Amino acid sequence: MKPTLIAEMMAVLAAAPRIRAIQALVRAGAKGVSAGDLARRCGVAASTMSFHLTQMRSVGLVESRREGRTLYYVASLPTLEALGRAVMTGFCPALVPDFESTATFRDPAMAANDRNRPLNVLFLCSGNSARSQMAEAILTREGQGRFQAYSAGSHPRDTVHPQALAVLRRANLPIAGLRPKTWAAFGAPDAPMLDFVFTVCDEAAGEACPAWPGQPMTAHWGVPDPVAFAGTDAATAAVFNDTFRMLYNRISLFVSLPLASLDRLALKRRVDAIGAMARDPEATEAVEATAPA
Known part of the structure; x- marks a missing residue:
């Protein structure tokens, strides 16, 4: 953190x-x-x-x-656990197990010479135009080189939503190279070996996905779809800001996990718990109340 x-x-x-x-x-x-x-x-x-x-x-x-x-x-x-651990790591590191190696998790079955590469994380949503693009950009910065972030969609749109790009610019996050991509590319034989796959929309979570190389850990981190919102420019910007905040909170917790000290089952529980964090009911209500029929 x-x-x-x-x-x-x-x-x-x-x-x-x-x-x-x-x-x-x-x-x-x-x-x-x-x-x-x-x-x-x-x-x-x-x-x-x-x-x-x-x-x-x-x-x-x-x-x-x-x-x-x-x-x-x-x-x-x-969040409270991550905050407590982050404070203890900074002030009393001897009391925090494995505090120096929190980013080196690897499935024991992985080849030894593959254990020093960054962890590959793929974010999925149906259109790959907003939520998954924001998540990719957030992890690219917050991962500080320990994670390689990707995003894709089951039915990718033609372009990244302009409000998503605007949110990322306001947060000084990288947007160069962001473009919608089909998730089929990440199931190809020459695709990167994935460590984690997170769906950030309910539609993508319910679809039959490709067989991912690397047998990654998966979890559902669904957040409301800001693209479905229909309102004034100011209201739309606020909805995209809400989406960004929810994704940022989840990714901040993820990169703070003590990966080296967790076995696979414990890590799975942690990433599922991050996805189970309550959604923002006010943002959800706004989308449902103003989206076109």
């Missing part, structure tokens, strides 16, 4: 009501707590708690889900 993200999370937590809220959410588990109930438990006004929750959601410490008209908030345990 990058120092800037650690600093943002620590800054958000620098208030006693937020610490109490996180503790209450951890105790509540997956069922979550409504903002009003959480405000009563922490002894603050409901409007104040809503502000605190918005801040904690912005850095991925808290996720939410909608049931009817009520939002239930849940502590993001993968």
Whole structure:
């Protein structure tokens, strides 16, 4: 986890009501707590708690889900674990097992002379025009050379969506070379040996995919489709920003995993847990409410 993200999370937590809220959410588990109930438990006004929750959601410490008209908030345990580990690694490295080798995971069956190459990660969505392109660009930077990111689609569009490129430019992420590609190319005999394949849309997750070389670990990290949104330019930009934030949070957790100290089953549980993080219900609702029939 990058120092800037650690600093943002620590800054958000620098208030006693937020610490109490996180503790209450951890105790509540997956069922979550409504903002009003959480405000009563922490002894603050409901409007104040809503502000605190918005801040904690912005850095991925808290996720939410909608049931009817009520939002239930849940502590993001993968994010809290990654934050705790990152802090301990920086200040008390002797207490963190295998802290120096967190990016060297390899299936024991891999050839020994293949273990020093970057881990190849493929992000998939149906059109390969927005979500998977953003994920590729995010991992290219956040992976810091330890990961090689790719993206593809089952039915790739002609071009990358301009709003996706705009989001990446605002984040100073690389966009050179980004283009829609068919996922069939990554199932060819001369394709790169893949270590991880993540679907970021529900449509691609439900389709029959090629046989990937390398027997990669797979997981579903679905997020709402920003391309389906129909609204003003400002509203569309906000939806793409939401999508970027959700992908950034997941990828930041992924690159922070202690890969060398996890066996394959434990690592699978971790990447599945990242994908199971609650989606942004407000972004989902906006897409569903304004998308064309």
